[in-house]
Amino acid sequence: MNENVPNSVEIIDNHLDQFFDENADIKVFDEIESEIIHRDVYFIKATKNRPYHILLSCGMSALPMKIPEDIESSEFAEVMILLPKEWNLEYESFSNERNYWPIRIMKQLMMLPHPNKTWLGFGHTFGHEDNEELADGIGFNSVMLVHSMELSDEFTQIELDDNKTINVYSIIPLYKEELEFKKKNSAMDLLEKFDQFGIEEIVKIGRKNVCK
Numbered sequence: 001m002n003e004n005v006p007n008s009v010e011i012i013d014n015h016l017d018q019f020f021d022e023n024a025d026i027k028v029f030d031e032i033e034s035e036i037i038h039r040d041v042y043f044i045k046a047t048k049n050r051p052y053h054i055l056l057s058c059g060m061s062a063l064p065m066k067i068p069e070d071i072e073s074s075e076f077a078e079v080m081i082l083l084p085k086e087w088n089l090e091y092e093s094f095s096n097e098r099n100y101w102p103i104r105i106m107k108q109l110m111m112l113p114h115p116n117k118t119w120l121g122f123g124h125t126f127g128h129e130d131n132e133e134l135a136d137g138i139g140f141n142s143v144m145l146v147h148s149m150e151l152s153d154e155f156t157q158i159e160l161d162d163n164k165t166i167n168v169y170s171i172i173p174l175y176k177e178e179l180e181f182k183k184k185n186s187a188m189d190l191l192e193k194f195d196q197f198g199i200e201e202i203v204k205i206g207r208k209n210v211c212k
Contacts, residue, residue: 007038011166012058012078015158020044028058029091029103037062039110041103046085052150052202053087055102056080060110061158061166065119073121074167076160079109081171082150082202101135102203105143105171120145122169123187131176138205140173144187149201170201177211 020026025045031038037059044054057078064075081102083089093099109126113119127134127142134140148156148170158166174182174190182190193199193210 008058008060008062008078009038009040011061011158011160012040012042012056016042016044016056019155031059031107034059036114037110039107041106043089051085053083053085053089054080054151055083055089055106056168057106057110060113063114065113066117067119067121071119071121073119074165075119076164076166077113077120078158078166078168079106079120079145079171080148080151080156080168081106084202084204087203097135098138101138102171105134109143109145109171120169121167122147123182125174125179125182127174127179134173138173139175139209141176142174142179143171144174144179144182144190145169146172146187146191146201172201173203175209175212177209181211 016026027043029041029043031040039060040058042056042058044056046053057080060078061076065077067073067075083102088099094103105126109120112126122145125142125144131141134142146169148168156168156170158168160166178190181193197208197210199207199210
């Protein structure tokens with residue numbers, strides 16, 4: 001890794017130490033070569049009491065994002081995605097895009113703000129412009145960033161020494177029709193539909209399309 005590429009590992013390590021003991025099954029998918037930022041993904045394995053895996057990005061917050069003056073949002077962010085415990089996250093499985101796509105999307109989101117001098121925050125969406133699925137057969141063509149419904153604010157708001165905060169946004173995959181609905185209406189309107197149909201934050205392939 002180039003020494004000039006910022007690294008957020010110490011901050012994320014110290015934060016996770018507040019929530020998980022030394023017996024927790026946590027792995028790091030380490031990026032070998034980095035540009036602009038170093039993009040790692042922490043894999044916090046599911047337990048009996050928490051029946052979903054947590055994938056948490058580490059590196060996006062190494063540099064501040066460019067927030068518009070009229071927007072109240074932290075200039076530092078990371079992203080996460082909650083996957084069912086049955087999801088195969090062994091390294092050997094990553095050649096199958098149906099297993100790997102959450103990590104790929106996380107890495108794309110982590111890099112997006114910095115070379116483009118832009119920002120990511122609540123309600124922002126990202127996906128394929130040609131409506132191509134994120135991976136063959138999963139149905140989803142995009143994702144939306146939201147505040148977590150499963151994890152506490154203490155986990156998703158990392159306080160820094162300089163009174164600044166890293167916001168951790170949760171990634172929710174969307175169908176084409178849901179993305180179109182969000183663009184015509186709002187993220188909150190779409191989340192209300194999710195609530196009406198009992199759609200959870202934990203990714204479920206084949207879940208109901210709330211806009212179809």
